[in-house]
Amino acid sequence: MTLQFKPIHPIFAAEADEIDLRNVFDETMLKDIRKALDHYAVIVFRDQKMSNDEHLEFTQRLDSKLHTQTSLSVMTKNRFGNEALSDVANVDENGQLMAADDRRRMGNVGNRLWHTDASFVDPPGRYSLLLGKVIPPVRADTEFVDMRAAYDSLDSVVRESLEGLQVHHSIIHSRQLLGFEFSQTEKDRLKGAVHPLVRTVASSGRRSLYLASHASHIIDWQLPEGRLLLRDLIEHATGEQFIYRHIWQPNDLVIWDNRATMHRARPFADMTYRRELRRTTTLDIALTA
Ligand code: OGA
Ligand code: MN
Secondary structure (H helix, E strand, O other): OOOOEEEOOOOOOEEEOOOOHHHOOOHHHHHHHHHHHHHHOEEEEOOOOOOHHHHHHHHHHHHOOEOOOOOHHHOOOOOOOOOOOEEEEOEOOOOOEOOOOOOOHHHHHHOOOOEOOOOOOOOOEEEEEEEEEEOOOOOOOEEEEEHHHHHHOOOHHHHHHHOOOEEEEOHHHHHHHOOOOOOHHHHHHOOOEEEEOEEEEOOOOEEEEOOOOOEEEEOOOOHHHHHHHHHHHHHHHOOHHHEEEEOOOOOOEEEEEOOOEEEEEOOOOOOOOOOEEEEEEEEOOOOOO
């Protein structure tokens, strides 16, 4: 049986045929899913009634190595006690909505900036698998942009000027932009990482801009000029034509390739409605066969 994918946006993103990923063990089928991710970069699987363990297990079948440093959970333990399962929720351990000044909200609020998961560490994130457990009765979308299409549509002179540039990514930088404060110990623990500004996604061979709100500066450039270039590129990449907006239904599992996309959460009445999602992310390392 081959799995079919239906495009849901003119340039990327698809919805998969009905399938229960808990039962997908077949390497051919897993290869098809990876191939589809190379092509579409974002894939929606509806009606995935996965437990936490099933979510973690499927992730390891898809890409073997789990990422454990994708959020600020190094500072606050999450509800599941497993750093490989991110608690993307606006409720605390007792299931109560978090207060506006709860420091744990920082992760959710910070997710409203365009970003690519775990770019502030090395290795960064490859695939992210975000599962919608409790979905509010109002729109609370996640938006995605196709960074390969954004790269392809740059002027060729601009594209050439980006060759070889390296970018420093830091979660302290992106959170400080929003006004969050960190202790010296936290700053020492979250030093950031350097990645190329343009990457080739090896499996698809396509070139892609690798940007994020975490991108703090361009190595060896004057700070203001580097920041202006990063701003220009983010502005370009987030043009309407590159955006897919995901409207959540309960039990949606959205899988995306962090090397080829950026994403962000959109605001909603989070002091009124619960929203509980869970995310796994895989390590972007070369796999030995
Ligand atoms: C994430 C994320 C967006 C959202 O979990 O990495 O960015 O809409 N989530 O919750
Ligand atoms: Mn994210």
